[in-house]
Amino acid sequence: MTDPTRASSSALEPAGAPADLPAGPLDAADPLAAFVGRFLPAGDVVSYLDGNSLGRPLAATAARLDRLLREEWGTRLIRSWDERWMSLPTEVGDRIGAIALGAAPGQVVVGDSTTVLLYKAIRAALDARPGRTEIVIDDDQFPTDRFVVEGIARERGAVVRWVEVDPTLGVTPELLAPVLGPDTAVVLVNHVSYRSAFVADLPAIASLVHEHGALLVADLCHSVGVVPTELDAWGVDLAVGCTYKYLNGGPGAPAFVYASAALLADEARVLAPPIQGWMGAADVFAMAAGYEPARGVRRFVSGTPPVVGLQAMQDMLDALEEAGLDAVRAKSLALTGYALDLVDAWLVPLGVEVATPREPERRGSHVMITHPAFREVVTTLWADGVVPDFRNPDGLRIGLSPLSTTFAEVRVGLAAVREALRAA
Numbered sequence: 001m002t003d004p005t006r007a008s009s010s011a012l013e014p015a016g017a018p019a020d021l022p023a024g025p026l027d028a029a030d031p032l033a034a035f036v037g038r039f040l041p042a043g044d045v046v047s048y049l050d051g052n053s054l055g056r057p058l059a060a061t062a063a064r065l066d067r068l069l070r071e072e073w074g075t076r077l078i079r080s081w082d083e084r085w086m087s088l089p090t091e092v093g094d095r096i097g098a099i100a101l102g103a104a105p106g107q108v109v110v111g112d113s114t115t116v117l118l119y120k121a122i123r124a125a126l127d128a129r130p131g132r133t134e135i136v137i138d139d140d141q142f143p144t145d146r147f148v149v150e151g152i153a154r155e156r157g158a159v160v161r162w163v164e165v166d167p168t169l170g171v172t173p174e175l176l177a178p179v180l181g182p183d184t185a186v187v188l189v190n191h192v193s194y195r196s197a198f199v200a201d202l203p204a205i206a207s208l209v210h211e212h213g214a215l216l217v218a219d220l221c222h223s224v225g226v227v228p229t230e231l232d233a234w235g236v237d238l239a240v241g242c243t244y245k246y247l248n249g250g251p252g253a254p255a256f257v258y259a260s261a262a263l264l265a266d267e268a269r270v271l272a273p274p275i276q277g278w279m280g281a282a283d284v285f286a287m288a289a290g291y292e293p294a295r296g297v298r299r300f301v302s303g304t305p306p307v308v309g310l311q312a313m314q315d316m317l318d319a320l321e322e323a324g325l326d327a328v329r330a331k332s333l334a335l336t337g338y339a340l341d342l343v344d345a346w347l348v349p350l351g352v353e354v355a356t357p358r359e360p361e362r363r364g365s366h367v368m369i370t371h372p373a374f375r376e377v378v379t380t381l382w383a384d385g386v387v388p389d390f391r392n393p394d395g396l397r398i399g400l401s402p403l404s405t406t407f408a409e410v411r412v413g414l415a416a417v418r419e420a421l422r423a424a
């Protein structure tokens, strides 16, 4: 990729591109601009607008993977389990907790895919509220979240209570309140909607859920690493999130699960892991008869930790720590705000609609726009090195990852969308 922070933005733009709303001054004033050069070049890509689906790799990760291969694995061999690898899931979990989640140590562990950890967290929460039969979820949640909840309900004889939400917004305490009651066991909320980017009010939802004696499970896939989160202070009970989106852990990198200290310490209602594996047992190498869960969050681990998949995210955690999550959030809002200005100026006149909240505090780090021609437009864009993603039925999702995305790149991408729409 031509580094848009070094090239003048006009050099990247197609002939005849509009001259309004220049990106140059915004990139020049960006305090995080230097981070862009730390990512590996992206070949023919001139505008990467999908960091919320797959974050770009940092150059430092190549060296880290080489070290893993030649040293930790190649020569230390099985000794590395003792020397380094066994503690990696909780060590990296604690760093995610400290840098991105507002979680004190001992509550976060990296393990399986998001889907599997959602299953474990929701099942454990349901089982921790015996006698209660309802799981509350909204109809705009990511498919895997809905499917997992439906599967657990079938398996445990529970009932799914659906909350209908406006797909250009998201779930609110007002929408949840009428559905919650003495039968509510668990409420699952997506912190940032994968479609609209709406930011749910987790602290208010946590209070409401607790008033009814239920547990809140939050899915942080679209917020972790880009929207600051204070899980301990907000009273969230359990949370799960991806590491290959804004934590740049690479394709298939394992997810993390958070459990509150209060829930982990509750002796009366032990949070029981639904998959009782040896790596989540109190004493892993006792090889004893019978399973006793580890006391801490490690009880959510089932089998051998995914060491290879745990590498790349460590470099992004270093970068996020150095940048500071508040600065990352500030740039994210500037990027999405700029994208909305360009959409209003260039695309709304062509019939495009905005399906993302306008108020900055209710907006995550992507912008969803809709138009009936977007399905075909995306094919043209990808071929030209402009990479947003398409979401059924007519949505173009523009994901902006603050440490790797420039304002120039946003401008180049939206100018290309304008050209493609005109040609469609």
Ligand SMILES: *Cc1c(COP(=O)(O)O)cnc(C)c1O
Binding pocket: 113, 114, 115, 116, 142, 144, 145, 190, 194, 219, 221, 222, 242, 255
């Ligand atoms: C990306 C995403 C997932 C992905 O789940 P995997 O098991 O990693 O495929 C789940 N939930 C939400 C809300 C997501 O955005």
